[in-house]
Amino acid sequence: MDLNDEELIRRVVEDGDQRAYAQLVRRYQSQLRFSLRQLCDGDQGLADDMAQEAFIKAYKALPAFRGDARFSTWLYRIAYNLVMSHKRKNAPEVNQDAVDRAQAEETVEESLQLGMARDLNSAMDSLSEAQRQAIHLCMQRGFSHEEAASIMKLPLGTVKSHVNRAKAKLRSLLQPWHEEVVNG
Amino acid sequence: MVNFEQRNTKGGTLSDVAIEGKDPQFDAWLSEQLQFDEPYLDDDGFCESVMAKLPAPSKQNERRASRVQYIAVLAASGIVAWQFPFGEVLSEAARQSISLYSLVGVGMLSSLVVMAGGIFAARR
Numbered sequence: 001m002d003l004n005d006e007e008l009i010r011r012v013v014e015d016g017d018q019r020a021y022a023q024l025v026r027r028y029q030s031q032l033r034f035s036l037r038q039l040c041d042g043d044q045g046l047a048d049d050m051a052q053e054a055f056i057k058a059y060k061a062l063p064a065f066r067g068d069a070r071f072s073t074w075l076y077r078i079a080y081n082l083v084m085s086h087k088r089k090n091a092p093e094v095n096q097d098a099v100d101r102a103q104a105e106e107t108v109e110e111s112l113q114l115g116m117a118r119d120l121n122s123a124m125d126s127l128s129e130a131q132r133q134a135i136h137l138c139m140q141r142g143f144s145h146e147e148a149a150s151i152m153k154l155p156l157g158t159v160k161s162h163v164n165r166a167k168a169k170l171r172s173l174l175q176p177w178h179e180e181v182v183n184g
Numbered sequence: 185m186v187n188f189e190q191r192n193t194k195g196g197t198l199s200d201v202a203i204e205g206k207d208p209q210f211d212a213w214l215s216e217q218l219q220f221d222e223p224y225l226d227d228d229g230f231c232e233s234v235m236a237k238l239p240a241p242s243k244q245n246e247r248r249a250s251r252v253q254y255i256a257v258l259a260a261s262g263i264v265a266w267q268f269p270f271g272e273v274l275s276e277a278a279r280q281s282i283s284l285y286s287l288v289g290v291g292m293l294s295s296l297v298v299m300a301g302g303i304f305a306a307r308r
Contacts, residue, residue, distance in 0.1 A: 016241025016242060017241075018235060018238060018241060021235070021238070022231055022235050025230075025231045025234050025235070026227060026231050029225070029227060029230050029231060030224050030225040030226075030227075033225050033230070034222055034223070034225055048230065051230075052230070052233060052234050052237070055234045056234060056237055056238060059238050059239075060239065116217065117217075117221050120217055120218070120221060121221070135218075136218075139211070139214055139215045139218055140215070140218040140219055140222065142215075167207075167210075167211065167214070170214060171207065171210055171214075174214070174217075175210075178210055178213050178214075
């Protein structure tokens with residue numbers, strides 16, 4: 001039975017039902033891990049560790065979750081904070097092996113991808129990190145500007161500006177692909 | 185790369201589209217491409233690993249769940265007791281000269297067995 005997030009959270013908080021929490025983990029693990037891989041510059045091990053820590057932290061804090069935001073927004077906020085805090089603490093250290101490995105894997109994958117996907121990736125790479133995150137949250141994850149601002153801990157206007165500038169840049173880079181699809 | 189300024193002919197000035205990002209058709213296409221490009225990451229033991237590291241549920245939650253079960257069993261017992269023809273059983277026992285003490289003893293014992301069974305079933 002597929003229960004909604006609110007019902008699953010109620011079961012976890014009121015009945016201590018850990019199976020309900022397992023359903024939430026299964027529901028969001030792929031999206032969150034994929035998002036964190038981008039945030040961790042392709043370091044998959046670090047991204048998965050951060051995702052795991054975010055789920056555990058969210059579980060412990062669940063009784064304090066007031067439900068004024070969606071669970072996914074709240075979870076992303078926790079995960080985003082964890083990664084940012086980790087990045088601040090470990091700024092000089094870059095796991096070059098992990099990055100190289102991920103990049104090598106990406107290169108193999110990319111060679112198999114269609115041109116549009118490859119161009120989309122390189123267009124996304126041309127954005128600043130904040131722009132990329134704002135576009136990812138708003139256009140890939142479907143969060144509103146307000147939700148993205150709350151996750152990224154940035155003023156709403158800044159997030160809107162990141163999104164608009166990123167879209168303008170992506171539009172200029174990807175317009176030929178878009179027109180090809182539109183014109184058949 | 186195609187000249188963006190030349191291509192941008194559909195409604196609105198360049199500044200509207202480029203700066204305010206008002207192009208719903210492009211937005212929808214971009215969003216679709218971003219989502220299409222995203223792989224689904226298999227669980228691969230991730231969920232089990234998270235669940236293994238969660239702290240045990242609080243005792244308070246367990247107590248609350250037990251309380252609900254006890255109330256349910258008591259309510260069920262109450263309904264059975266309400267429907268049970270005690271009068272008829274007592275008069276029949278008197279008619280067959282069964283001692284009142286043994287009857288009460290058997291009644292209490294069977295109630296205990298039923299309640300213990302109910303609690304056990306509820307906890308399962």
